[in-house]
Amino acid sequence: MDVLVNPTESSLLRFTTAGSVDDGKSTLIGRLLYDSKSIFEDQLLAVEESSKRRGDAHVNLALLTDGLRAEREQGITIDVAYRYFATPKRKFIIADTPGHIQYTRNMVTGASTADLAIILIDARLGVIEQTMRHTYLASLLRIGHIVLAVNKMDLVNFDQAVYDKIVADYMAFAKGLENLPHVTPIPMSALNGDNVVDKSENTPWYTGPSLLQHLETAQVHTETAVDEARFPVQWVIRPISDREDAKLGNLHDYRGFAGRVASGTFKVGDDVLVYPSEMKTKITGIHTFEGPQPEAIPQLSYSITVADEIDTSRGGMIVKAGEPAQTAQEFDAMICWFADKKTLKPRSRFHLRHTTNDVRAVVTDVLYKVNISTLEKSAASKEFSLNDIGCIRLRCASPIFFDAYAKNRTTGSFVLVDEQTNNTVAAGMILKPLVDAGDEDAEVAI
Amino acid sequence: MSAITHLQFLESEAIYILRETAAQFQKPALLFSGGKDSIVMAWLARKAFYPSKLPFPLLHVDTGHNFPEAMEYRDWFVQEIGATLTVGLVQKSIDEGRVQEEKGHTASRNKLQTVTLLDTIEEHQFDACLGGGRRDEEKARAKERFFSHRDEFGQWDPKNQRPELWNIFNGRKHFGEHFRVFPLSNWTEMDIWQYIRQENIPLPSLYFSHQRKIIERHGQLLDASTGIIPLLDEEKPRVKEMTIRFRTVGDATCTGAVESTASTIDEIVAEVAAARQTERGTRADDKRSETAMEDRKKEGYF
Numbered sequence: 001m002d003v004l005v006n007p008t009e010s011s012l013l014r015f016t017t018a019g020s021v022d023d024g025k026s027t028l029i030g031r032l033l034y035d036s037k038s039i040f041e042d043q044l045l046a047v048e049e050s051s052k053r054r055g056d057a058h059v060n061l062a063l064l065t066d067g068l069r070a071e072r073e074q075g076i077t078i079d080v081a082y083r084y085f086a087t088p089k090r091k092f093i094i095a096d097t098p099g100h101i102q103y104t105r106n107m108v109t110g111a112s113t114a115d116l117a118i119i120l121i122d123a124r125l126g127v128i129e130q131t132m133r134h135t136y137l138a139s140l141l142r143i144g145h146i147v148l149a150v151n152k153m154d155l156v157n158f159d160q161a162v163y164d165k166i167v168a169d170y171m172a173f174a175k176g177l178e179n180l181p182h183v184t185p186i187p188m189s190a191l192n193g194d195n196v197v198d199k200s201e202n203t204p205w206y207t208g209p210s211l212l213q214h215l216e217t218a219q220v221h222t223e224t225a226v227d228e229a230r231f232p233v234q235w236v237i238r239p240i241s242d243r244e245d246a247k248l249g250n251l252h253d254y255r256g257f258a259g260r261v262a263s264g265t266f267k268v269g270d271d272v273l274v275y276p277s278e279m280k281t282k283i284t285g286i287h288t289f290e291g292p293q294p295e296a297i298p299q300l301s302y303s304i305t306v307a308d309e310i311d312t313s314r315g316g317m318i319v320k321a322g323e324p325a326q327t328a329q330e331f332d333a334m335i336c337w338f339a340d341k342k343t344l345k346p347r348s349r350f351h352l353r354h355t356t357n358d359v360r361a362v363v364t365d366v367l368y369k370v371n372i373s374t375l376e377k378s379a380a381s382k383e384f385s386l387n388d389i390g391c392i393r394l395r396c397a398s399p400i401f402f403d404a405y406a407k408n409r410t411t412g413s414f415v416l417v418d419e420q421t422n423n424t425v426a427a428g429m430i431l432k433p434l435v436d437a438g439d440e441d442a443e444v445a446i
Numbered sequence: 447m448s449a450i451t452h453l454q455f456l457e458s459e460a461i462y463i464l465r466e467t468a469a470q471f472q473k474p475a476l477l478f479s480g481g482k483d484s485i486v487m488a489w490l491a492r493k494a495f496y497p498s499k500l501p502f503p504l505l506h507v508d509t510g511h512n513f514p515e516a517m518e519y520r521d522w523f524v525q526e527i528g529a530t531l532t533v534g535l536v537q538k539s540i541d542e543g544r545v546q547e548e549k550g551h552t553a554s555r556n557k558l559q560t561v562t563l564l565d566t567i568e569e570h571q572f573d574a575c576l577g578g579g580r581r582d583e584e585k586a587r588a589k590e591r592f593f594s595h596r597d598e599f600g601q602w603d604p605k606n607q608r609p610e611l612w613n614i615f616n617g618r619k620h621f622g623e624h625f626r627v628f629p630l631s632n633w634t635e636m637d638i639w640q641y642i643r644q645e646n647i648p649l650p651s652l653y654f655s656h657q658r659k660i661i662e663r664h665g666q667l668l669d670a671s672t673g674i675i676p677l678l679d680e681e682k683p684r685v686k687e688m689t690i691r692f693r694t695v696g697d698a699t700c701t702g703a704v705e706s707t708a709s710t711i712d713e714i715v716a717e718v719a720a721a722r723q724t725e726r727g728t729r730a731d732d733k734r735s736e737t738a739m740e741d742r743k744k745e746g747y748f
């Protein structure tokens with residue numbers, strides 16, 4: 001069943017679950033869907049039957065998201081599941097991610113597009129390494145909002161002292177993060193539904209909102225119209241035809257740069273810089289299938305035409321003239337390493353994918369790795385193995401144009417692709433370009 | 447907060463994926479079944495490349511078990527959006543002995559489509575097939591990436607999918623491998639209907655309420671008017687004239703109808719909002735086992 005939200009007004013919230021194995025992430029999502037009446041009868045029936053067949057004591061709501069055979073056999077989540085629901089106030093896209101450390105890459109997949117993360121803690125266990133790892137990853141990915149779900153409160157008699165201690169421990173850890181997200185703690189029982197959709201009578205000492213109330217009202221920051229304007233070019237639209245188009249006239253000379261606005265706003269008549277050549281020109285048209293548009297706004301897709309014959313294509317980028325991107329061949333970045341059979345070390349080579357660009361890149365240095373529990377940086381080992389997080393220096397075959405990830409999630413992120421297997425082996429977030437040692441003016445300019 | 451609506455977000459995301467597919471692959475094709483999801487996908491493809499024509503053909507894997515209305519619509523639609531159409535025939539796979547037709551009155555060609563699809567992909571050297579699959583349809587689909595990698599046998603390995611981060615899609619592959627790409631991954635059934643209403647997209651008449659001869663079999667309402675589904679003798683007296691519509695349109699042998707008087711998009715949207723069953727709840731192919739969809743997908747199904 002799908003709630004009828006007003007399609008012209010509803011906003012979208014994307015959130016992800018995180019936390020250790022068996023903390024109750026999938027159960028919580030199942031509970032949220034169930035109590036908000038977002039489950040269809042046939043889905044529920046199927047889950048009831050599967051639970052019975054497995055001999056579970058109660059209906060196992062985790063089966064609503066743990067859909068793969070291997071997941072059901074082992075009772076764990078392996079890969080991220082996407083679920084959708086709506087209330088009259090909002091549409092939601094949920095990524096339910098695995099807690100198992102082996103599948104951290106799938107947790108990062110779900111988290112990379114989220115505006116908010118629900119980090120679960122088993123109230124009996126408190127803050128453990130996986131809580132810290134996922135909190136660190138969420139802050140690294142710049143997810144601005146965290147819900148700290150202290151779960152399984154039913155197993156600790158809904159004891160406020162237990163809850164308070166966990167929240168205090170967590171905040172003590174989170175204080176050490178470079179960019180501390182906004183944290184909202186909530187005591188819960190995903191299994192029984194306490195404080196999930198409705199406020200629970202078992203926690204009279206808790207005065208905050210239920211999870212759903214919080215999700216419905218949380219104000220998250222996404223790319224806004226006032227950020228610096230960025231338009232990575234995906235594809236060049238060249239009809240190569242003498243057809244007369246009803247809205248565009250003769251198409252013989254039409255050459256539109258197709259892409260999606262990463263941030264900021266472009267207007268017809270704006271002076272722009274076009275990468276890689278960094279030539280200046282003016283926007284002459286902003287088009288969609290609906291016809292000419294006065295402006296291009298964040299997250300929407302357009303085809304943009306410019307005044308001059310400029311040599312750019314896929315991998316290029318249009319920015320506002322007064323708001324140049326950074327250009328560099330060598331830069332420092334934080335990465336999470338995902339490969340289980342290979343390691344990353346100085347001189348490792350990759351395909352680097354950044355916006356719509358694809359260039360070869362080599363690791364010129366490993367600067368440090370981060371100890372997840374202590375947040376200490378250590379340069380003792382120059383080798384990344386599965387799930388390591390840290391800072392490396394990369395040099396590309398040709399310059400790329402970007403922003404620091406802290407400023408722009410789209411133009412500051414990249415992935416590394418293994419040259420042999422073609423697998424995506426690392427997620428990267430650009431910190432800063434490497435400045436030529438002898439050129440001090442350049443440092444000031446950047 | 448962004449000022450755009452969720453339908454604007456979904457439309458733009460799909461256009462982005464369609465353009466990525468055109469840019470990253472040598473020879474993509476868009477799987478077109480005549481169902482509402484593939485219609486919406488093709489509609490979005492026209493928008494993505496406007497004012498150019500679609501840079502890839504539509505590909506219909508034809509089981510031969512089609513509702514005539516769906517075929518009529520297909521041919522009209524292809525003309526309307528100025529696309530080209532490639533057809534892969536399941537009948538050809540049967541004639542060539544590539545597949546065995548299922549036996550009995552519940553026989554379906556749905557599963558056979560996989561072989562025809564993979565053969566067609568090989569014959570035309572397609573390296574990416576755009577599919578209208580949505581993650582809200584089924585629990586195995588809920589796990590799939592936008593860019594879904596297939597090995598040289600066309601198989602999906604759900605336990606070992608590539609991480610898919612931010613809006614960066616990795617379409618690199620070895621020779622002989624290909625990708626399935628799902629631009630509508632994040633859409634729900636309701637989003638599809640609200641979009642069809644917003645865009646005024648014409649649909650095959652099967653989606654709207656009409657009178658039809660129906661046989662009820664294993665709780666499913668199946669078509670008994672085209673003769674595509676063979677009836678058992680004992681079933682023949684049970685055939686009833688009913689007021690129905692289809693929630694999904696695919697191979698006629700496994701597409702169940704729902705009783706409905708909804709004859710406009712507005713009425714359908716209201717009906718979908720009140721529905722207590724998923725749309726795939728009307729599909730016999732998913733009911734064969736708990737992980738039927740995952741098993742079919744591993745072998746290379748849509």
Ligand SMILES: Nc1nc2c(ncn2[C@@H]2O[C@H](COP(=O)(O)OP(=O)(O)OP(=O)(O)O)[C@@H](O)[C@H]2O)c(=O)[nH]1
Nearest residue numbers: 021022023024025026027076077099152189190191
């Ligand atoms: N008593 C109690 N049990 C719970 C609660 N939440 C979850 N559980 C149980 O904890 C177990 C694990 O739940 P899951 O939802 O599968 O855990 P998960 O965090 O999704 O695990 P992974 O995805 O594998 O990391 C199941 O047996 C649940 O029934 C709760 O609030 N109270």
Ligand SMILES: [Mg+2]
Nearest residue numbers: 025026076077
């Ligand atoms: Mg889980």
